[in-house]
Amino acid sequence: MTGSPTRPLIGITLDSEEAGGYSNLPWYALRENYSQSITRAGGLPVALPHEPEQAEAYLDHIDGVVITGGAFDVDPAIFGAKQRHPTVTTKDRRTAFELAITRGAVRRDTPVLGICGGQQLLHVVLGGGLVQHIPDEIEGALAHEQPNPRNQPGHSVAITKGTLLHKIVKTDELQVNSAHHQAALGAPQGVVINAVAPDGVIEGIEAPDQRFCLGVQWHPEYGVSAGDGAIFEAFVAAAAKTSPSSRP
Numbered sequence: 001m002t003g004s005p006t007r008p009l010i011g012i013t014l015d016s017e018e019a020g021g022y023s024n025l026p027w028y029a030l031r032e033n034y035s036q037s038i039t040r041a042g043g044l045p046v047a048l049p050h051e052p053e054q055a056e057a058y059l060d061h062i063d064g065v066v067i068t069g070g071a072f073d074v075d076p077a078i079f080g081a082k083q084r085h086p087t088v089t090t091k092d093r094r095t096a097f098e099l100a101i102t103r104g105a106v107r108r109d110t111p112v113l114g115i116c117g118g119q120q121l122l123h124v125v126l127g128g129g130l131v132q133h134i135p136d137e138i139e140g141a142l143a144h145e146q147p148n149p150r151n152q153p154g155h156s157v158a159i160t161k162g163t164l165l166h167k168i169v170k171t172d173e174l175q176v177n178s179a180h181h182q183a184a185l186g187a188p189q190g191v192v193i194n195a196v197a198p199d200g201v202i203e204g205i206e207a208p209d210q211r212f213c214l215g216v217q218w219h220p221e222y223g224v225s226a227g228d229g230a231i232f233e234a235f236v237a238a239a240a241k242t243s244p245s246s247r248p
Helices: 032-040 052-059 092-108 117-125 164-169 226-240
Strands: 009-013 015-017 027-029 044-048 064-067 112-115 129-131 155-159 173-176 183-185 192-196 202-206 213-216
Touching: 009 032, 009 092, 009 226, 015 092, 032 044, 032 226, 052 092, 064 092, 064 117, 064 226, 092 112, 092 117, 112 117, 112 226, 117 129, 117 183, 117 202, 117 213, 155 164, 155 202, 164 192, 164 202, 164 213, 164 226, 183 202, 213 226
Parallel strands: 009 044, 009 064, 064 112, 112 213
Antiparallel strands: 015 027, 129 183, 155 173, 155 192, 192 202, 202 213
């Protein structure tokens, strides 16, 4: 099964939960608005279970990958941190899979869109570190875990002119929702910071040497602004240009 130039196949990483609630066995989860956003943008969404050994096989078939967010963190040991903040929680198999498929996508130049925790993982794959807990590390930080509903804006971000993100959203400032306690740290070689919150927290990254490699710290699948929809449209358009004949 492969995507097509008119409706590219977009892999979406799932969240996972232990037994309880929906099932008495471990189960996967995904909010509908992720797949709805991809469908509206012209893509064909498909869920990606956490099978690290199958990451390359998935990449043989998909035209783009969305790394989603979730209520967990990347293990600080992965990006070389010597200490672990007490708020850090991990989902090790999910992270192992997302690392494998993101590294493979970057190596193949397959379009990647990282959302919230997905941006953080993408930043780590590209050589960066993470702020492990914003309230303890950023003086005067905004409420990045906003108290109001996620389908409303929590704060603004300044968009860096000349970046891919600026070309997509066509504005110098965007109102975004906010649901995170960690953030990208620094700008490793090959990474451009494309969005920053008023308190200095990094809100967006991109890798210009890639066909489409973009991370945003907010959740554009909620469609808080017109720019959110434009992000999915640009991502799916880039995935549509992926040539199946160039795959192994």
